[in-house]
Amino acid sequence: MILDIRDLHADLEQRNVLKGVNLKIGEGELHVLMGPNGSGKTTLAKSIMGHPAVKITNGEITADGKVINDLPVNERAKLGLFLQFQNPIEIEGMGIVNFLNSARGALNKEKISYKEFMGEIKNNVESLKLREDLIGRSLNYGFSGGEKKKMEVLQMAIFKPKLAILDEPDSGLDIDAVRVVAENINEIRRKANASVLLITHYSRILNYMEPQFIHIMADGKVVREGGKELIAQVENEGYTPDEK
Numbered sequence: 001m002i003l004d005i006r007d008l009h010a011d012l013e014q015r016n017v018l019k020g021v022n023l024k025i026g027e028g029e030l031h032v033l034m035g036p037n038g039s040g041k042t043t044l045a046k047s048i049m050g051h052p053a054v055k056i057t058n059g060e061i062t063a064d065g066k067v068i069n070d071l072p073v074n075e076r077a078k079l080g081l082f083l084q085f086q087n088p089i090e091i092e093g094m095g096i097v098n099f100l101n102s103a104r105g106a107l108n109k110e111k112i113s114y115k116e117f118m119g120e121i122k123n124n125v126e127s128l129k130l131r132e133d134l135i136g137r138s139l140n141y142g143f144s145g146g147e148k149k150k151m152e153v154l155q156m157a158i159f160k161p162k163l164a165i166l167d168e169p170d171s172g173l174d175i176d177a178v179r180v181v182a183e184n185i186n187e188i189r190r191k192a193n194a195s196v197l198l199i200t201h202y203s204r205i206l207n208y209m210e211p212q213f214i215h216i217m218a219d220g221k222v223v224r225e226g227g228k229e230l231i232a233q234v235e236n237e238g239y240t241p242d243e244k
């Protein structure tokens with residue numbers, strides 16, 4: 001079990017947002033989290049990664065056998081957790097190669113030569129169909145929405161997390177880019193047997209992926225769970241079929 005969340009309650013700015021979340025993710029598994037806007041998906045992602053704005057009031061998050069409720073973000077990253085932001089921030093002056101290299105060092109990854117490291121970046125830039133000159137720029141600075149999303153996938157490729165939480169990696173992507181991003185995530189997962197918690201509103205990205213578990217969140221809780229069949233159901237009926 002890479003992640004085990006039990007009865008998680010959490011507040012944002014004194015407002016109770018998570019109201020008893022239970023979620024288990026095994027090694028190498030692909031889980032999808034869907035649910036209406038404001039239901040708490042991003043808050044859940046932040047609570048797993050240790051965002052300082054999220055105050056856990058009850059329950060437990062266990063990652064790789066260790067209770068991480070009070071662990072700082074960098075220690076969680078060292079355990080193999082990775083969060084792709086729904087809205088990646090721009091950091092002017094932070095060169096991408098430097099950023100990737102320092103973060104990789106801080107994660108205690110095995111040492112590789114500069115040539116190998118640059119080769120790995122170039123391969124991923126190519127397979128993500130990013131322009132090569134982008135990596136000479138500041139992190140996300142002036143990037144298009146789609147380029148920012150791909151840059152997060154590049155980070156996942158370089159950091160090789162055990163569990164990647166991907167918060168809407170497909171939002172704002174064009175049709176081709178959705179496929180490219182999905183294929184890259186699949187490939188990174190395959191190489192490292194990584195687990196993924198993928199948050200999305202759209203089934204399109206799932207046409208290119210094989211999720212084993214679907215969780216639907218509403219009002220701060222996981223309210224429905226199932227296999228891939230749940231996606232078609234939600235697409236057809238919406239989240240609140242009774243009210244239609």
Ligand SMILES: Nc1ncnc2c1ncn2[C@@H]1O[C@H](COP(=O)(O)OP(=O)(O)OP(=O)(O)O)[C@@H](O)[C@H]1O
Nearest residue numbers: 012013015017036037038039040041042043044053
């Ligand atoms: N810093 C904050 N202070 C107070 N409330 C917040 C804060 N951040 C988020 N919230 C509220 O918490 C609730 C859950 O937000 P969250 O971002 O987790 O939803 P979500 O499920 O990811 O939605 P979406 O699908 O739109 O991304 C929302 O009502 C939101 O307004």
Ligand SMILES: [Mg+2]
Nearest residue numbers: 041042043086
């Ligand atoms: Mg969100």
